Amino acid sequence: MKIAVLSGKGGTGKTLVSVNLAAVAKAASYLDCDVEEPNGHLFFKPTDVEETEVNVKIALVDQELCNGCRKCVEFCKFNALAYVKDRLIIFEDVCHSCGGCMLVCPQQALTEKNKPIGKIQSGRSDRVQVNSGILNTGEATGIPLINKLLEDNKENAADLTLIDCPPGSACIVMESIKDADYCILVAEPTLFGVHNFNMVYELVNLFDKPFGAVLNKCQADDNPAEAFCKKNNIKILARIPFDRELGTLNSNGKIASREWEKYRALFTDLLETVVEEVKA
């Protein structure tokens, strides 16, 4: 079973929820797909860490073969190419590895070369297999890292996989949830939080994924996120209270459900609720 955890922006508690759900399970894989800012490993502190470099294929030109026809420049919809003074210029960090320019070049002047864009770190933390994608700064897209994380997980998947998605609703998030059986949307109890929540809500609807909401930082006062869920008939899976001690555990890189019975119970319940939702 694959459960994706999403939120409209960072810092809403997406990592808190996915890390703790993985930690209370009998066995789980935790995939950190938030490749621009992976922080799940700061909590799990995995051991026996192995690293794999992830490469993409980008365009490489042989200036000797190039006759300056510019078919490639016109073709590249990412505008990664320019032709100036009898030379083709390739902007490697703009190239999206689509391979199209190589097909349209009449001179076979374009080939591909490997360029590392990041790495995957995998290790163990108690009963959790922790795999994190780490994107090199300045790279155009982390999608190849996400695909590798999901692909590798197919081979040695535990029964339960938690996918910690990148924040927002861009195509990198769609990649992250494409194989998910269920999506958990994490929301903060503010109007701004509702705005962000709505973005991911629309995304999961678009993908027709079953989903439910976890309300984070709940206090006694009115909760616009809760009102939004009720209005749209979104199932509320759990409420995490606003709790200074939880904040402290978090900032110290501690996993609440491993430290505190109260949170172990909360996340165990949440996991059971989700599992039932998926089976239903």
Add this chain to the structure above:
Amino acid sequence: MKIAIPVNEKNMQTDICESFGRAPYYLIYDTEKDEATFIDNSAATSTGGAGIKAAQVIVDSGAKILLTPRCGEKAANVLMAADIKLFKSIPATAQANIDAYLTNKLDPLDEIHAGFHGHGGN
């Protein structure tokens, strides 16, 4: 010699466009012929790499001078490879900028902006 300027409208009294890559038009002014042409910027609406494509348009126009309020790093690479010199435009009409350039009143553009990374389909 040709001077290029990113502009908002197709006339000499137009404002300079604040964005080099996303300007709707480029004014190409030929100092020898005292002739102005306006070219559409096909990159204005592209999702990524607009600056690179726009720079290609300027290179292909044969301009040797670009007057612009700002310029991204990648576009600057393309322009510099073509030996195009960049000058900082002043907040005035296109005509006033050309006059200012021709009387040596414009400073070279030395601030180049690193690109934003709004990638991933945002």
